[in-house]
Amino acid sequence: MTARVAPVDDHDKAAWTCFVDEHPRAGAMHDFGWRQVLENAFSVTPVFVAAKSRTGEVTAVVGAYKARSVFAGHYMATLEDGILYRDDAAYDAVLGCLQDMAAAEGIPRLCIRNARDCEGPGFETIHADVSLRPSVSELWNGIGKNTQRKVKQARNEGYTVRCEAPLSHLSAFYGLYARRMRDLGTPVIPYAMFDQIARAFGPETAKLHLVQQGDDLVGGMICFVDGGAWTNLFVAVPPHLGGANANALLYWEAIGLARERGAGSFRLGRSQKDSSTLAFKRKWRPDERPVFNSLYGDGGPNAHTPLYGAVWKRLPLWVANAAGPLLRQKLPFG
Numbered sequence: 330m331t332a333r334v335a336p337v338d339d340h341d342k343a344a345w346t347c348f349v350d351e352h353p354r355a356g357a358m359h360d361f362g363w364r365q366v367l368e369n370a371f372s373v374t375p376v377f378v379a380a381k382s383r384t385g386e387v388t389a390v391v392g393a394y395k396a397r398s399v400f401a402g403h404y405m406a407t408l409e410d411g412i413l414y415r416d417d418a419a420y421d422a423v424l425g426c427l428q429d430m431a432a433a434e435g436i437p438r439l440c441i442r443n444a445r446d447c448e449g450p451g452f453e454t455i456h457a458d459v460s461l462r463p464s465v466s467e468l469w470n471g472i473g474k475n476t477q478r479k480v481k482q483a484r485n486e487g488y489t490v491r492c493e494a495p496l497s498h499l500s501a502f503y504g505l506y507a508r509r510m511r512d513l514g515t516p517v518i519p520y521a522m523f524d525q526i527a528r529a530f531g532p533e534t535a536k537l538h539l540v541q542q543g544d545d546l547v548g549g550m551i552c553f554v555d556g557g558a559w560t561n562l563f564v565a566v567p568p569h570l571g572g573a574n575a576n577a578l579l580y581w582e583a584i585g586l587a588r589e590r591g592a593g594s595f596r597l598g599r600s601q602k603d604s605s606t607l608a609f610k611r612k613w614r615p616d617e618r619p620v621f622n623s624l625y626g627d628g629g630p631n632a633h634t635p636l637y638g639a640v641w642k643r644l645p646l647w648v649a650n651a652a653g654p655l656l657r658q659k660l661p662f663g
Contacts, residue, residue, distance in 0.1 A: 332383040334426040336376060339364075345379060348387040349413065350556065356410030356443075357553040357560040357596070359390065362529035363408060367394050369528075370521035372658040376405065378426050380419045389419035393427060395436060398659040404438035405431050409599065409662065411443030420445055428625065437626045444623035451623040455607055457597040457615035458558075461588040468584070471614040476577055483578035488547070488571065490582035491539045496527040498537060502549035502565075507650050509565035514638025516653035518661070526551070526562075538586075540571060540579040547571035550583055559587035560596040580613065 337345060342361045349355045367375040373396040380389040392408040405427065414420035424441065431439045444451065461468070469477065503520050510517040526535050536552040536559070548566030552559045561583070566576040587595045597615055600607035611617075641649065 332381060334378060334380045334389075334422045337379045338377075341379060344387050345377075345390055348379075348390060352413055352415075355413055355556065357555045357558075357562070358392065358408040358410040359413045360530070360534075360553075360555070361392075362534075363392050365529040366522060366525040367392075367661060370519060370525040371661045372396070373661060376427070376430065378423055380414075380422045380426075388416065389414035389423045391423050391427070394661065395434070396659040396661075400656070401660055402438060403436055404440065405436050406438075406440040406662070407442045409442050411441060412445070414445075417445075431626070439625040441623040441625070442620075444621050446623065447621040449623060450625075451621055453602060454599040454620050454622065455602055456599050456618045456620050457607065457610040457613075458618065459584060459595040459597065459613050459615045461584070461592055461594055465585065465588065468588070472581075472612060473614075476581075476612045479574045479577035480581050483574035486542070486574060488540055488542050488575045488578050490579055491541060492536075492582060492586050493532070494537045494539045494549075496532055496535065496537055498539060498546075498549075499523045499527060499551075501546055502537065502539065502551075505546065505548055505567055505570070506563060506565040507653070508646060509567050510653065511644065511646055511649040512567065512642060514640075514642040516641065516656045516660075517650065518657045519654035521654075522661070523551070523563075536586075538579060538583050540566060540575050542571070542575070545570075547575055548579060550579055552583060552587070554590075554592075557591075557593040558596055559583075559590075559592045559594075561598055584613070 345361045349359045361377070364375045364377050367373055373394040376393040376395055378391050378393070379387050382388050389412060391412040393405055395405045397403045412420055412423050414423065427439060463471065500520065503523050507517040534554050536554060537549060538552065539549045540547055547570040550564040551562045553562050564579070566572070566579060584595045597610045597613065599620065600610060
């Protein structure tokens, strides 16, 4: 039985981490290190909550944050993987705690990502996970001839992937990532997030893969190592530099390394249903999981609209790179 639910601080990190490490459904965003990232890279207030039994055993955890944004208003949202819980009573206790906190502070919007219940107001996203249990040849045959051709062409064109590059190269990758986000019509997160990921998790957990043509950097990917899974957090290969072939090679090499290191799955992240992003991920033959995100009150943050994106794409790069991090200070995960 859950006896106490309350916000936690760094003194509770060990118990939190033990619970997450032993839980079969734990995800990358359940790591306590995200508290440091949110606190030091964004203008938000981290809200990390744990439920404990009468004996002091952790029974549920959730990472969340509070923010006020010109675009999204006053809101609270959990991190992508939502509430990690041992039983329904623990889940309900943590959810109730977040709702009480929002009500007490006059926060009109609460978003519970990866919610247990698929009822009421909310929205659905699709999470795609590539199983790494098949052999390398089975994975290769599964991706189809078109993707195979792109990987082969990338190698013929002189592209190579530098897996597990030093995190000191994050700043170079960030420049390409920022360019790609502008081209997609999305304000880029501040570089401080990349820096804090490196500081909070280090090279054993945060893996940087870079794709190059000779000495020229053309793209990269940041993966998060979480027990039996690797999660693709950020990826960018600007078309004017590397294009589809280099992008395919980057994904193939990252997936292959994850399998070589003993991971059971490679998580490609969330996508909107029927989006072009999901269509690309389907080339890797992933298992797809519909995930429901519950909205309470006025709902969760959503500052991105088609009109807003169309305007953003037309901004000079220096303007987008200056304004984007300012806008995203209070929208860490959009």
